Amino acid sequence: MAAKTRFEVKLGPATREAFGRALVELGRENKDVVVCDADLSKSTMTTYFAKEFPERFISLGIAEANMAAVGAGLAYAGKIPFIASFSAFAMNKGFEQLRACAAYPQVNLKVVGTHSGISIGEDGPSQMSVEEIGLACSLAGFVVIAPADEASTKALVRAAAAYVGPVFIRTGRPKAPVIYNGDQKFEIGKAIEVVAGQDVAIVASGLLVAEAILAAETLEGEGVRARVIDMHTVKPIDRETIRHAATETGAIVVAEEHLVDAGLGVRVAQVVAETAPCPMEFVGIQNTYAESGQPEELMDKYGLVARDVAAAVRKVVARKKQ
Amino acid sequence: MPKSLAELATIARRIRREIVVMIGAAKSGHPGGSLSAVEILVELYFDYMRIDPQKPKWPDRDRFILSKGHAAPVLYAAMAEAGYADTPLDQLNTLRKLGSVYQGHPDVRFIPSLEASTGSLGEGLSLALGMGIAARLDGRPSRTYVMLGDGESQEGQVWEAAMAGAFHKLDNVVAIVDYNGIQLDGFVKDIMEIAPLADKWRSFGWHTLEIDGHDLAAIRKAFEEAEATKGRPTAIVAHTVKGKGVSFMENNPKFHGTAPTAAEVELALKELN
Numbered sequence: 001m002a003a004k005t006r007f008e009v010k011l012g013p014a015t016r017e018a019f020g021r022a023l024v025e026l027g028r029e030n031k032d033v034v035v036c037d038a039d040l041s042k043s044t045m046t047t048y049f050a051k052e053f054p055e056r057f058i059s060l061g062i063a064e065a066n067m068a069a070v071g072a073g074l075a076y077a078g079k080i081p082f083i084a085s086f087s088a089f090a091m092n093k094g095f096e097q098l099r100a101c102a103a104y105p106q107v108n109l110k111v112v113g114t115h116s117g118i119s120i121g122e123d124g125p126s127q128m129s130v131e132e133i134g135l136a137c138s139l140a141g142f143v144v145i146a147p148a149d150e151a152s153t154k155a156l157v158r159a160a161a162a163y164v165g166p167v168f169i170r171t172g173r174p175k176a177p178v179i180y181n182g183d184q185k186f187e188i189g190k191a192i193e194v195v196a197g198q199d200v201a202i203v204a205s206g207l208l209v210a211e212a213i214l215a216a217e218t219l220e221g222e223g224v225r226a227r228v229i230d231m232h233t234v235k236p237i238d239r240e241t242i243r244h245a246a247t248e249t250g251a252i253v254v255a256e257e258h259l260v261d262a263g264l265g266v267r268v269a270q271v272v273a274e275t276a277p278c279p280m281e282f283v284g285i286q287n288t289y290a291e292s293g294q295p296e297e298l299m300d301k302y303g304l305v306a307r308d309v310a311a312a313v314r315k316v317v318a319r320k321k322q
Numbered sequence: 323m324p325k326s327l328a329e330l331a332t333i334a335r336r337i338r339r340e341i342v343v344m345i346g347a348a349k350s351g352h353p354g355g356s357l358s359a360v361e362i363l364v365e366l367y368f369d370y371m372r373i374d375p376q377k378p379k380w381p382d383r384d385r386f387i388l389s390k391g392h393a394a395p396v397l398y399a400a401m402a403e404a405g406y407a408d409t410p411l412d413q414l415n416t417l418r419k420l421g422s423v424y425q426g427h428p429d430v431r432f433i434p435s436l437e438a439s440t441g442s443l444g445e446g447l448s449l450a451l452g453m454g455i456a457a458r459l460d461g462r463p464s465r466t467y468v469m470l471g472d473g474e475s476q477e478g479q480v481w482e483a484a485m486a487g488a489f490h491k492l493d494n495v496v497a498i499v500d501y502n503g504i505q506l507d508g509f510v511k512d513i514m515e516i517a518p519l520a521d522k523w524r525s526f527g528w529h530t531l532e533i534d535g536h537d538l539a540a541i542r543k544a545f546e547e548a549e550a551t552k553g554r555p556t557a558i559v560a561h562t563v564k565g566k567g568v569s570f571m572e573n574n575p576k577f578h579g580t581a582p583t584a585a586e587v588e589l590a591l592k593e594l595n
């Protein structure tokens with residue numbers, strides 16, 4: 001993997017926007033792609049698909065549990081259904097239906113949650129989703145994807161459509177820093193090393209990938225060379241990349257915009273424990289619900305910025321030396 | 323002392339102004355569904371409910387739950403005008419800012435006088451049933467009022483709760499539907515038709531009334547009729563206008579979740595004089 005340092009972080013479209021655009025492409029290529037939404041199409045960006053393919057856009061009203069099972073029914077009948085809502089509602093309100101109607105029978109349903117994490121800002125905790133990675137990973141047989149930027153979202157939405165089986169994709173509301181240029185390839189289950197380094201590895205997802213890159217630059221000035229890994233697929237997790245990181249660096253930080261109790265971190269820790277145990281630290285939301293505020297303010301207050309990633313790295317590196 | 327209809331109308335106008343100004347200041351929020359609910363909240367907080375803002379936890383108080391939590395601004399303005407200590411009038415314009423008690427959706431962690439945290443649609447009626455059952459168990463006179471959106475009525479849980487409310491004969495619970503015809507993505511009839519709504523409530527066993535949700539006298543009369551109705555809960559289908567009182571917001575889906583610009587705030591305030 002080509003090492004990229006001196007990263008210039010500039011903002012690109014939101015991952016939900018990339019999802020909406022990718023859906024339209026998929027709709028053009030495959031008549032079996034059907035989209036369901038629960039009165040949030042203007043926010044989930046399925047509105048683009050609705051405009052171009054009104055007959056394949058199914059409006060289901062504010063009724064997410066019903067939508068989950070309708071989606072499963074479409075999948076049973078041979079369609080490739082994408083159901084979309086805010087992550088908080090798609091996953092929480094639809095969870096039992098996803099379990100009984102999609103996971104257990106392994107139907108070809110694609111669930112897309114937008115407005116994930118606390119970076120939605122002003123609407124506050126009732127609309128924020130900080131547990132859905134844990135929930136989605138608890139659905140046996142689900143593929144769980146949390147892309148970081150526009151390019152990876154587009155590619156992974158396409159990969160999800162091509163994959164046969166249930167998938168959950170986590171996207172966000174705010175503009176997302178551009179991580180990848182045009183020629184990067186994305187594969188479900190294959191993590192990407194975005195910054196090379198040997199002293200410590202930062203495994204991140206979503207908006208925290210950019211924060212990890214910024215942290216890596218700060219740390220370089222302190223003589224610590226951090227590897228940054230974009231773990232865009234949380235399940236099935238890339239065990240090899242984690243094992244390598246653990247053996248080669250001997251210290252791992254996991255960073256995510258999610259409750260630390262049930263997200264990427266615990267899954268990475270499991271692999272580390274099973275393959276090459278080493279000190280670890282976790283950056284994420286700590287046993288709380290956030291509040292209203294501007295996205296950047298909240299990311300800062302709840303410990304989800306480069307400063308927090310760098311602090312966790314210093315801590316884990318110190319532990320490594322003990 | 324009971325307030326005259328003219329006094330209530332004055333409070334309603336003031337609350338409309340506060341809603342527009344605070345959402346304008348926040349630069350985000352939900353003006354349409356806040357404005358459509360003003361008269362109902364004014365009737366509840368300034369006329370009908372047995373409440374004492376000085377004693378927000380008085381166990382015999384009546385309770386109000388805003389199930390359509392995104393309309394928080396109308397609730398904040400009503401509670402601030404009513405004089406609750408934890409809803410200061412002079413801070414309404416901190417709506418949605420970091421650290422403000424005026425969170426994007428009602429949050430009991432910030433305002434203990436609120437009866438419930440809401441924001442995920444479809445859940446408030448169930449909460450109201452729980453409070454109604456508790457009042458009955460404790461032999462208290464408390465009545466619980468809950469406001470739902472018409473779009474919100476698409477949630478299956480609303481109808482599970484409707485069935486349970488009639489089954490348990492919760493005549494101390496009143497559901498009020500703010501039937502403004504618009505939800506987030508557009509008109510209710512285009513997203514997921516819910517008509518005939520009053521017939522649905524009737525068939526679920528609720529004493530059901532249809533009123534003009536901007537007519538203060540009609541709202542009061544409906545609450546009286548609900549209180550006189552024994553052995554079953556009452557549903558009030560309140561026909562309203564989304565964005566009521568601000569011409570360019572009225573019946574305009576755009577103002578479900580779009581804040582007015584500074585210029586629009588000024589225009590609105592002229593109309594609300």
Ligand SMILES: Cc1ncc(C[n+]2csc(CCOP(=O)(O)OP(=O)(O)O)c2C)c(N)n1
Binds near residue numbers: 504
């Ligand atoms: C369970 C759930 N799904 C989706 C949303 C996002 N949402 C917020 S307001 C709204 C539309 C509500 O329409 P309605 O109930 O008619 O409210 P009103 O017109 O009174 O504003 C939606 C879909 C939510 N808050 N909760």
Ligand SMILES: [Mg+2]
Binds near residue numbers: 472473503
């Ligand atoms: Mg409505």
